[in-house]
Amino acid sequence: MTIKSQNITAVAHRVSADERALVNGHKGGVLWFTGLSGSGKTTLAFELEQRLFARGYQVYVLDGDNVRHGLNSDLGFSPEDRAENIRRIGEVAALFGEAGSIVISAFISPYRDDRKLARSAAHEGFHEVYLSADLAACEARDPKGLYKKAHAGEIADFTGVSAPYEEPENADLEIDTGTLGVEESIAILTDYIDTVFGVPKD
Numbered sequence: 001m002t003i004k005s006q007n008i009t010a011v012a013h014r015v016s017a018d019e020r021a022l023v024n025g026h027k028g029g030v031l032w033f034t035g036l037s038g039s040g041k042t043t044l045a046f047e048l049e050q051r052l053f054a055r056g057y058q059v060y061v062l063d064g065d066n067v068r069h070g071l072n073s074d075l076g077f078s079p080e081d082r083a084e085n086i087r088r089i090g091e092v093a094a095l096f097g098e099a100g101s102i103v104i105s106a107f108i109s110p111y112r113d114d115r116k117l118a119r120s121a122a123h124e125g126f127h128e129v130y131l132s133a134d135l136a137a138c139e140a141r142d143p144k145g146l147y148k149k150a151h152a153g154e155i156a157d158f159t160g161v162s163a164p165y166e167e168p169e170n171a172d173l174e175i176d177t178g179t180l181g182v183e184e185s186i187a188i189l190t191d192y193i194d195t196v197f198g199v200p201k202d
Contacts, residue, residue: 030094034108034171042065064106077163079163082111093118112168112169
């Protein structure tokens with residue numbers, strides 16, 4: 001990424017990641033949900049947030065629709081705007097992670113290069129979670145009626161119909177949400193979080 005600002009110097013924080021983890025009871029980082037529209041990203045993200053919060057976790061969801069109402073309200077759905085959308089949210093998610101929170105990012109994020117850029121922002125704190133429900137399953141659900149509109153030509157650049165989706169090649173976790181229900185998927189996610197975000201006991 002090219003930095004246009006001049007005469008800037010990064011300033012180190014005086015609270016370490018380990019100190020934040022000890023206070024919070026867990027490490028910070030990013031769970032990056034990716035998958036087609038209708039694959040369950042938003043449903044699982046908010047369900048997981050609620051359950052982790054009830055356990056005392058510092059956790060927050062960044063959802064595609066919500067972010068496009070504010071931070072990214074100036075962006076459309078062209079490849080260039082999609083890339084900028086993911087670049088911005090990748091940087092924001094990384095900041096949440098550095099602050100010690102677990103941020104659950106629920107975005108289609110259809111391009112591998114954009115997801116790699118988001119990973120580079122959060123480094124080892126980034127965990128790509130592929131919700132791999134296939135197109136047929138997602139079209140059968142169509143909770144917002146978007147596939148119907150896309151096939152009718154009412155929505156341009158719609159992922160899976162008139163725009164591509166590049167499946168992850170080496171996701172950190174894959175859940176087939178086409179065959180697994182919410183409870184089964186949440187159980188897999190919770191086990192994964194306990195493993196990768198837990199603080200070792202002395």
